[in-house]
Amino acid sequence: MAQSDKLVTVNVQNESLLSVFTTIETQTGYKFAYNLESVNVYQKVTVQIKNKDLNAALALLFKGKGINFTIKEKNILLAKTTDAKDQKTQPEISGTVYDNEGEPLIAATVTVVGSNVGTVTDVNGKYSITADPSATLRFSFVGTQTQLLKVGNKTQIDVRLMSSINIDEVVVIGYGTSSRKGLSTAVGSIKSDALLARPTSINVLQGLAGQIAGVNVMSNSGKPGADAAIKIRGTSSLNSSNDPLYVVDGMVGADPLTIDPNIVESIDVLKDAASCAIYGARGSNGVIIMTTKKGKIGNSEVQYQTTTSIASLANKLDLANSTELLEVFKRAYEYVPGRIAPHLDPTMTSLDFPRKAELFNADGTPIYNTDWQDECTRTAISTHHSLSFTGGTKDFSALANISYKDDQGIMLNSNRKQLNAFINLDWNVKKWLNIQTSINAGSNEAHGVDGGGITLTETRIMLEALPFLPVKYADGTYSRKGDYPDTEEAENPVKMLKEKMNTTGRQYALGNFIGTIKFSDNLKLVTSWGAQTNAQYYFYWSGNDIYDSSETQKGVATREHWNYANWSNEDYLSFSKKMGENSLDLVGGASWYYSVNTSTTAGSEGYFDNFYKYYNLSVGTVTETPQSSFTESSMNSYFARGNYNYGERYYFGASFRVDGSSKVGKNNKYGYFPSFSAAWRPSNEEFFSGLSGVINNLKFRGSYGAVGNSEIGDYQTLDKMASQQTVFNKTIVTGVILESLKNDNLKWERSTQTDIGLDLGLFNSRIDVTFDLYNKVTTDLLYSKKLPSSSGYTEAMDNIGSLRNQGLEFSIRTLNIKTSNFSWRTSYNISMNRSKVLNINGDTQYTWAGIIQEGSPLNSFYGYVRLGTWGTDEAEAAAVYGKIPGDLKFEDRNNNKQKDSGDRTIIGNGMPKFETNMTNYLMYKGFTFSFELECMYGNSVMNYTRSIMENRVTYSNCYKTSLDAWTPDNQNTMITALKLPLDGYENDADTRSVEDGSFLRVRNISLSYSFKKEWLKQIKINELSLGVNAENMFLFTKYSGYDPEVTTFDASFNQGVDMYQYPKPKTISFNLGLKF
């Protein structure tokens, strides 16, 4: 034992051991090393030491405290006092504890399970301890996985403690954090690198896609900046919101679309009721907690990242070309004997068909063959830049980020630009006071195209435009579909893309302040204030020569502005204490939330010139009625949570939240949401020690809880009167009409959820598995109940009915190969969700192509069953239905000899039976190669795009499959005889329109190289990496549209309805990252 020549003087009364250590370290230059689990450094001591040498001082200090000390080099190693009696009778075991890199671990704790005997390793990682051959040794160290080993007849035991990949990570759980191993609830997490793995992700939702089991993110449009639709464990509400709750750095209700993925450190998704219940009020759709990046203590660093990507149309639809389409026209006209298609009809005069000579040769063959998909799309080049500055000292750290994104869409002229700035400061103002404050602000603007839908939008006419028309005639004028007689008139899509303007944008700011006051080591008060403001706008311009949009109005310009702002305040006390094997965490507090929404719309028509667009509404001669609105809402909540564990083996948690909302009826303002959870970790039990080499972590979890939802819009419970203008003798007056019945008793929608889960770590967590089963029942649905209109009202909001979502989630992370140069990691997840409407008052609700009814799942498609076409030998049977051979034949399900609503049935479902994702990372020296697969199975797509184009041939272009239409020689077909729309057509949703949407997508392939740090040091660069990514490069599906991951409408109830949706790109991007 080396003798210190430094003298020690300590004179303290009732202060913690820790503070005495600090004094001694300062005086001697020696460092204490100990394990918190074996040495209680927070215990209070009263001691007087004057000018003693170190050994003597320590002996005095630890006298009667049960702490042994050893001085090795400049370290003072502490351990629990071992029992002297046992030492004599038991053999001594010694060995070395290493970390997973093979370096000795200093101050790792070694204890004999079930006794007070223990020690810590020295600076060489060595230990010695006495233990019976029947005893089990526990080796533990912060940040590694604990190991249990039987002594047996060994006297030398060396141990390698693997750093924990998974189980010891910190998880943000709302009003606090937890280690993953301490969780008794279902929480999924991803870190920044995974969120940024796909460089084209513009917002955090896109980054989340496929990363967490049970979190379904559908990218339903290829439009730049298009919102992704997110569902956590299914859709749980019919009339209230189905969006999860977003929490950014503790600020509840943040808008996720304003959060740049670059500033996010981690995302934790609370999935089960017990984890969400602390946000009870709004937790029924799950909670997504984002934690932003903070400054790092140490040297200041600058990081720059840039991406340039090249996108093009991922795949093209198989549409008819000029020759094929003219064959369709010819046959459709000849459906009625003697009728001749206009391009073949010699009697057609130039008055009836003015462009005929420009379009057709004398023999009726086409001059042009335009591929409108090529004409309307382009190769789009986008760039992203992100610049970060970080640094800090012990008491102050800062991070600033500025990013710029210029995303070009693959449809002509569509784009989105965003500038974002973020700063995050962390400051220990006093020993007892920490403040953290962040500001995120920016703006974005997208010039889009009209989304899909039934109107004659750019994306629709791109497909429907006739290939035998040129984009422009020789005289420079744009063609129009109606240039061919008796087709449906529509504007030229290229002209619309170039000349119409649909602009959406927003300017936003989010500020957050969190103050933490430490009353003692166990007790702290946290108070946070957050505010955000969002100014959003939509501007529309369609010039005075755009057919069908604005030609008759001589130009239409509209400007809509919305502004929503909110503030929130959360105050809570948190208490945590460890006593031996007992550990307790308590949180209790209150929160207030206020939000206000306003909007203003103005517009005018009648523009003498197209110069002004939407920039000067006063130019228009006709004023559209201006509109405005104002709504506000507030919430007030009280919450408490307790978590207790015994010996990291038995975990119990409970929470309770009381929420008040302005949106519910005045008799039921407050809702009450309790939750309970428990877990058991047999892997920490003594009896498990023999298995610890194989199973290093095993945990069974169970939770049950209730969460609420009241996101129904403001003033839904009041007896409102609506203003309604009316007119007398051309003079407009304003009247009022009854709008809604009041419902003072309207209360919170309630979801109760049971979750059973399992966490398993094998082979030192080289394999990590998480499995969850859940049953989620929403009751007291905030439901827009149908009323008989003879009551004077057609609906009223009431608490009626229930829905159920059941499912399972499985995820696995493996480290398949690990050598010094090469490693291969895989992460895989699969999830299934089954929904069922249990009770909705016997009502039937129709969605786009679908139905919501009791006993059926949500997102059910509803329609007729197409059997095929009537054959020539079935003329008599067809006549019963008023049909002739060649007409469509449908199943007469109610057998009443007519096609009516009773023949409809459920014909598909828009949500997958299961979805699964797999990502592989292969690393060799500085190279990282990864590929990500996305698969959905069993989902249907209602392909309205094809069915409209197939059923109304000659109004528009059609799929090539239309050539397979019924003829007397081709009777075994699903496609009706080619005929003109005025010969009659049936365009109802049916089994032909529903297609199998199962798919396998190679979502992302990436290769990157990080340069060796030794090389970079010479040019004073810390890190430099280059990479290339290919996104959405391969898609395997039977679906005939652009992409089966699609919907044109609200995804909560209309997932998988494809009506001329903006197509998706495939993208190649090049990335550069630099740190210095």
Add this chain to the structure above:
Amino acid sequence: MKYKILVVLPMCAMLFASCQDFLQENPRSVITTGNYYQTQEQIDAAVYGAYSGLDDIYVGAYGVATSPLFAIDYQTGYATRPRDAAFAENQFLFLETLDPANEYINDWWTSAYIPIENCNSVIANLNKTKLLEDAAKNRLLGEMHFLRAHFYFQLVRLFGEVPLKTAPTTNLNEVFFPKSSQDSIYSQIVADLKFAETSGLVWEDLPGRANLGAVKSLLAKVYITMAGYPLQKGTAYYQLAYTKANEVIDSNKYPLFAKYSDLRKATNENTKEHIFQIQRESENFANLLHFCYLPYPEKKVSIQKGVGGAMKPSKSFYDSYEAGDQRVAEKNYYYTSSVQYGKTTVATFDPFIYKYWDADAEVSGKSGANIWCIRSADIMLLAAEAKAYVDGGTTTDTKAINAYYLVRNRAKPNEAKPTSITLDQVQKERYWELCYEFQTWYDMIRTRRAFDVVKGIMVDLIGYTAPEHKRAFIEADLLFPIPLEEQQTNPFLAVDTTTVN
């Protein structure tokens, strides 16, 4: 350490805020019923709101040239739809058995009941208010009773027995009302109109608001309907109808226009022959008829292309007019050719309806022409028909003949005034005169007779196959079924329920 309190207190200031007030809703952009009826202006606005329900069935459109409105002319079998039709329309066009799930049936139902609730609410509040003098209050009450009668008349004719409700709904738990007998519904309609008749309304009132002529005209229509099917109150009610119609005719406030083109002249709106019109305005309250009735396939005879084809007359109906009838002369009620918009070329086509051609809309692309609701020609022919019924099928009554001849003379200027007229003559005249004004169906079900356009005679409705229908009328076709949504939401209206009186 004691300074901590200085930091803690302001941080947690919200803890002391009052919670109950914090959660109170105080809407600023919408008003609630409890805060209403405080001023005369608020009363006026509620009255205007009740009127705004009049157009509900006329503006509902689902797509191109598609509206539930057309259903009751499709149902007659004298009209066809050149544009492609959906299943819901085909049921009417071909006289298929109406499916209660057909959404157009629900539209006809709802477009009456929602406005009725506004009437009920205004009536209840007017009865309570002390803001108005009795005279002014009574006049407003008269207008509201007229409107309520109008909507119930629509319901009882189309659906038969329906719930009769004359007080506003105030409680979410009291929203189910049983069917009432047709007798009691007609009694309420008559009571409402009689109230309106004596409420102080004058012949000429603000255009578009209920005036005495409109009230009496509607009452005449109610009486003649009660006299016929289904109540069959007979001669006494034909006499009542005759008397009431004559009060309108004798007022001399509502003379016929000299020419058919005058009917659609913008300057003639709300005057003379137009006893009551539903008010339109081109920018914000468009009339869809001009564009919906354009020839189809498109001939582009008006500025907007791609919207026509909602309805055209059956060729045999068009051919049923007598030679020389002015109504069938080009561009009176119908047209078969027109100069194409912006060109000099002339397009020709099968006969299309020209009744509602709007000369302004042709160039502006927006039609603000009023919708015809009650016009004198209807009331004149009604008087003649009622008297013919009273007199056993033929009448020599001078007033009846005069009324008939006023209408007939405009169509056939060279024809001498008859000395007697038959029921069949008058009823045929009603078909020719009032076609495609959403009136013919009501005539067919109240008389149970149809105009056999091929033979040119009046026949029994039951057993007659109208030109566009696939089969003959049966009794079950005469009422719309109660809409499925209503059956599903109101336990009293589920099939097989009893009627209360």
